[in-house]
Amino acid sequence: MATALQLDQATFENPFVDELRGEVSGNKGSRQVPGYHYSRVTPTPVREPKLLAWSDELGDYLGLAKPVGRGAAESILGGNILLPSMKPFAARYGGHQFGNWAGQLGDGRAISLGQVAATDGSPWEIQLKGAGPTPYSRRADGRAVLRSSVREFLCSEAMHYLGVPTTRALSLVATGDEVVRDMFYNGNARPEPGAIVARVAPTFIRFGNFQIMAALGEMDNLRALADYVIRHHYPELGEPSLEVYVRWFEEVARRTAVMVAHWMTVGFVHGVMNTDNMSILGVTIDYGPYGWLEPYDPDWTPNTTDFGSRRYAFGQQPHVAMWNLMALAQALGPLVADPQALRAGLDVYADTFSATQHELLLRKLGLTALDNASDHALTEALPAALAEAEADMTIFFRQLSYLPAALLTAEAQEEKLFNELLAQSTYTDAPGADLGLREWLHRYALRLRQETASPETIQEGMLAANPKYVLRNYLAQQAIEAAEAGDLSKLNTLFEVLKTPFAEHPEHEELAAKRPEWAQDKPGCATLSCSS
Incomplete structure (x- = not known):
C-alpha cells in the first residue's frame, strides 16, 4: 500500500x-x-x-x-x-x-x-x-x-x-x-x-447544470456537458450518441431511484430537494435542513421554508424525485432525436424505486420474497401503522431485529413482546393509537414463521439492515453547541459511533435514545432552514 x-x-x-x-x-x-x-x-x-x-x-x-x-x-x-x-x-x-x-x-x-x-x-x-x-x-x-x-x-x-x-x-x-x-x-x-x-x-454536477444551458439555448454547452459526464462518469455506456443519451438518462433515473429508496427506508428527510440539489450521479448532495423521522410522519419536514406547502416532506420525496427527473428530461430533450424517448427513463425510475424499496424493507424485516402479492401488501401497510402509533422508525426496526428467535420459538409470548416493543419505540400514549401497528405485528409474525432460515440467521441479517444509530438532529445540535464552546468531545464521539451504526456500542446507549422532550421544538433539532 x-x-x-x-x-x-x-x-x-x-x-x-x-x-x-x-x-x-x-x-x-x-x-x-x-x-x-x-x-x-x-x-x-x-x-x-x-x-x-x-x-x-x-x-x-x-x-x-x-x-x-x-x-x-x-x-x-x-x-x-x-x-x-x-x-x-x-x-x-x-x-x-x-x-x-x-x-x-x-x-x-x-x-x-x-x-x-x-x-x-x-x-x-x-x-x-x-x-x-x-x-x-x-x-x-x-x-x-x-x-x-x-x-x-x-x-x-x-x-x-x-x-x-x-x-x-x-x-x-x-x-x-x-x-x-x-x-x-x-x-x-x-x-x-x-x-x-x-x-x-x-x-x-447537478441536474441544474444542464437546466441552465437548456433554458438559455446554449446547445453547444449542453451537449459538451452531457458528453463530458458520459465519458468521465458513465463510460460503460459507450461514446456519446443519440441512443447513448437516452440510455444515460435511464441510468441517472435508476440511480436516483435507488438513492431515494434508501432515504425512505432509513427515515431520512433531505429537506430541500430543489433540482440544483440533485446529483447527476444519483448520490445525496447538499446537507442543509435535513432530519430523521421522530416520530414517523409522512408530512414532516424539518425545513421552516417548506412549512407552508410541505413539498419536500418525507412522504413526498419519491414524487419530487420524479418531478425533478422530468425537469432534467426536459433539459436534455434537445440532445435526442425524439424527446419522448426519455419517458422510458421515468418508467425506469418508478419501477426501480418500487422494487428497491420493497427489497430493502424485506431485508429490514428479515424476510425473503415468497408470495410477492402478500409481501407487498405487508410492506405497504406498514407506513400508515407506524404513523398512527407515532413510532420512532429507527428504534422500531432495531428493536424488532432482536425478536425473531422469541417469535419463532415462543408464540405464546407474542403479545408480551409486542407490548415491550411498542413501549420502547412509540411517542404517543393515546388510547388505541397503536392498534394498527399491533395488528400489523401479528401479521408480520405469521409471515416470519414461513421463513426457512434459522432464527439466528434472520436476526443477524436484520441487525445488519437496521441501524441502531442515526444522526438525529438533537444529537447534531448538542455536538454543535459544544463545538461552539470549544469542546470537540461530543463531535468526535458522535462521529466515531456513526461510522459503525449497526454495532451495539453499549457505552453509548444515550445516542440511540428517542428524541427527548426538550428537543421537540428546539431550533436546530425540530426546526431548521436553508441556512442550516
Whole structure:
C-alpha cells in the first residue's frame, strides 16, 4: 500500500476546467455568467484555519494523511493556500427551487480545487464549502457557519456508513472568522463562528447544470456537458450518441431511484430537494435542513421554508424525485432525436424505486420474497401503522431485529413482546393509537414463521439492515453547541459511533435514545432552514 501523502504533496487533475468552457476573469463579483460552464475563482483566505475533524477512512482511501500541526495542508483546507496543480473553479447551474424556476444559481459558497486519484485510481473531486464569494453568490458572502458545517460533515459520512449513496466529507476546518447569519430569516441576524467543509465526490454536477444551458439555448454547452459526464462518469455506456443519451438518462433515473429508496427506508428527510440539489450521479448532495423521522410522519419536514406547502416532506420525496427527473428530461430533450424517448427513463425510475424499496424493507424485516402479492401488501401497510402509533422508525426496526428467535420459538409470548416493543419505540400514549401497528405485528409474525432460515440467521441479517444509530438532529445540535464552546468531545464521539451504526456500542446507549422532550421544538433539532 502506498504511503499516504500530506495534502500539499498531492497532484491535482482538472478535467472539468480543461475540457469545458469557463470564464477566467477572476472577478468574484455576483453577476450573470452566460455562455460558460464555470468561473475560475480562488478561495478567499481566512484568519486562522484550524482542523476540527478529519475522516480517517476517507483520507486513507484518497491516499491523504491527516494534517499534523498548523501546516500547509491545514491552510489548503481553509482556502489559504493553493497548489500549482490546482485550477479552482465555481460551477454555473440553475434550477427549480420549491417548484419555481430560479434562473442562474451556481456554486455560491463552494469552490472546487480539482481531482485527486484515490488508492484504487478513481478520481475524486475535492470542494471547499464556505470558501468565500464567487460570481454565483447572489450578494451573499460565500461563507458557512460552524453549525451548518458540522451538520454537513457528520451527515455526509453517516450516510455513507448507513449504505446510502452520498457525497463524502474529508475535513471540517474552523476559519477563525465570524459570519453573520439570520438562521430563520426572521430579522435575528447574529455573528457566528465560521467553518469550511472539504466535500468529496466523483463530481458535483447537478441536474441544474444542464437546466441552465437548456433554458438559455446554449446547445453547444449542453451537449459538451452531457458528453463530458458520459465519458468521465458513465463510460460503460459507450461514446456519446443519440441512443447513448437516452440510455444515460435511464441510468441517472435508476440511480436516483435507488438513492431515494434508501432515504425512505432509513427515515431520512433531505429537506430541500430543489433540482440544483440533485446529483447527476444519483448520490445525496447538499446537507442543509435535513432530519430523521421522530416520530414517523409522512408530512414532516424539518425545513421552516417548506412549512407552508410541505413539498419536500418525507412522504413526498419519491414524487419530487420524479418531478425533478422530468425537469432534467426536459433539459436534455434537445440532445435526442425524439424527446419522448426519455419517458422510458421515468418508467425506469418508478419501477426501480418500487422494487428497491420493497427489497430493502424485506431485508429490514428479515424476510425473503415468497408470495410477492402478500409481501407487498405487508410492506405497504406498514407506513400508515407506524404513523398512527407515532413510532420512532429507527428504534422500531432495531428493536424488532432482536425478536425473531422469541417469535419463532415462543408464540405464546407474542403479545408480551409486542407490548415491550411498542413501549420502547412509540411517542404517543393515546388510547388505541397503536392498534394498527399491533395488528400489523401479528401479521408480520405469521409471515416470519414461513421463513426457512434459522432464527439466528434472520436476526443477524436484520441487525445488519437496521441501524441502531442515526444522526438525529438533537444529537447534531448538542455536538454543535459544544463545538461552539470549544469542546470537540461530543463531535468526535458522535462521529466515531456513526461510522459503525449497526454495532451495539453499549457505552453509548444515550445516542440511540428517542428524541427527548426538550428537543421537540428546539431550533436546530425540530426546526431548521436553508441556512442550516
